[in-house]
Amino acid sequence: MFAIVMAGGSGTRFWPASREHLPKQFLSIASQQSLFEDTLDRVSPLVGYERIYVVVNRVHEATTRRLLGGRPAPVLVEPAGRNTAACIGLAALHLRRLAENDPVFVLPSDHFIANPYGFRRALAAAAELAYSGAVVTLGITPTRPETGYGYIEVGGEIERVQDEWYQKAERFVEKPDRATALRYLSSGRHFWNAGIFIFTARTILTEIERCMPALHEGLCRVDAALGTPGYAAALEEVYDGLESVSIDYGVMEKTGAPLLALRGDFGWSDIGSWQALYELRRDRYDEQGNLLPEHAVAVDARHNLVHSATPRLIALLGVENLVVVDTPDALLVANLSHSQDVKRFPELLRRTGRTELT
């Protein structure tokens, strides 16, 4: 079995800790190491590092290789970010040459998973389904009426593989409004789409050919150059002409292959904001519900999150529900419940030409 770790993403929700050159997956926000390293170490017991293909944008290649450390995972470099369909297609090209009928776990690199054992059990069960040509997705049992996630609607019989449960995935639905999310929460037929997929290289390349002919044509040109000195040039040229399309939109919503959703209950989160991070790390709260690094001191302060990328002392006094993010060139002090608006600062800074801080 193989894994594809997609490390090409970028985002601004963790500004000022995250920057264009240092997106969320490279931050150490959920453990002592980066989310990217957590992702590798979480799946490696199942596949081994040598079979984890990391796909990364060229601008993040150096950071990626540094964080890999001694892990012998192959790195595939994209000349530009073209969303998940191209990323997965490119990795599948490489994997098809090695083992086109082996299951591949497709994993975002910036998520949190509380229970890695449960996660690997779900993947192992999904792999069994993938052998037979199915496209499998993990459907996370919703625990709140979340309006920030896409959902998978399931139907038909509930079936069992290993000790896990799955159903047919009937529909991928975009982020719902609050009323719809409340309905989904109690329907028993809607699961969070975690963007985790399991299939063989042959299956996904066949589905790309059927659903995304332009991408397929590009991949064929790359494939022809694979292992030759012309590979880099072919990749550059093909990527230059590719549209940015997600695998969800490009393939999942229109695939002809059996589409299955395996239920996952392993404490998943995409950590969409500082507040989401704060809520995930209850295990590390002090007695006043503060989540602090060692060099922070809190007096009469509760329910605060401090993230620090400097050795400076941080003193909190009489404050609550704040996120304080300390970096060498920018400091954020925000109300935790406003943390979804953090992205407004990099927008503002770009407009005023201060791109060095974005």
Place this chain on the structure above:
Amino acid sequence: MFAIVMAGGSGTRFWPASREHLPKQFLSIASQQSLFEDTLDRVSPLVGYERIYVVVNRVHEATTRRLLGGRPAPVLVEPAGRNTAACIGLAALHLRRLAENDPVFVLPSDHFIANPYGFRRALAAAAELAYSGAVVTLGITPTRPETGYGYIEVGGEIERVQDEWYQKAERFVEKPDRATALRYLSSGRHFWNAGIFIFTARTILTEIERCMPALHEGLCRVDAALGTPGYAAALEEVYDGLESVSIDYGVMEKTGAPLLALRGDFGWSDIGSWQALYELRRDRYDEQGNLLPEHAVAVDARHNLVHSATPRLIALLGVENLVVVDTPDALLVANLSHSQDVKRFPELLRRTGRTELT
């Protein structure tokens, strides 16, 4: 006329901007320059820099001379801090040799005065009273039931000098409780003690002789060495044996000289906390009542004070009533209304051996 500017104080209420080596009077918190420089420039139109005697603790001498810049004010260095009685006595020794019957303005160096014209008018009127041998203090008309200040209780006829009003000062009272402060506010007989005094060198040295015989004896030994190579050694030895006593307690409360209080209404504050500073600077609020340096950005934030000693960007989001103090090695995020507790951090840091941050 002469002035004594007392720049020897230390304190922890403006931590982390203020430190042991950089007390409040050297911070630029009320204007573009330090409170110490503001103090010099405020009184210089009345006396000229050459007649402003700056008294400073040896540990702050270098900072003091740097901030003096081109101002030709004489500097008297104390080998150790021994409170205001010793400081004033030492300066009076020097001034007695120049002009023992000229009025001297004794000024703390870390206060804020909104109306320097009114302040100088009050000093000029007080000087007229001091010529006749009175000890004059400025009594600030209270504007709130402040429990953090000492009060002067006045009595007898209200009299006039130049365009100012004065009465006899009958009693100096310590910081009152809330109920007493409320009573003082409406009594018409209680004024804030700003620690500003006006007298001649002859008057104050006579009063020190009468009220503080130990200090007087020490000053006589320093006086004998004045202008000789033995001055520094004599000063060191005398200071070593001196007790720390304030001029209020040592002289004012027991003086036999006529003690007068001249009313002052020139927008005085001792800026006792970050909150006091915030409230003083209404003239610089943005539309949301934030007091920000140029390199701060506020979104949905109001009533915040940011003080910065670094060029880092500071971003506020959805927060209110905070004070954020950014320094190279320590950051404070506090509720403005808790800012009188800021001194707990240097205490805490000293206890844990992190004196480099105090």
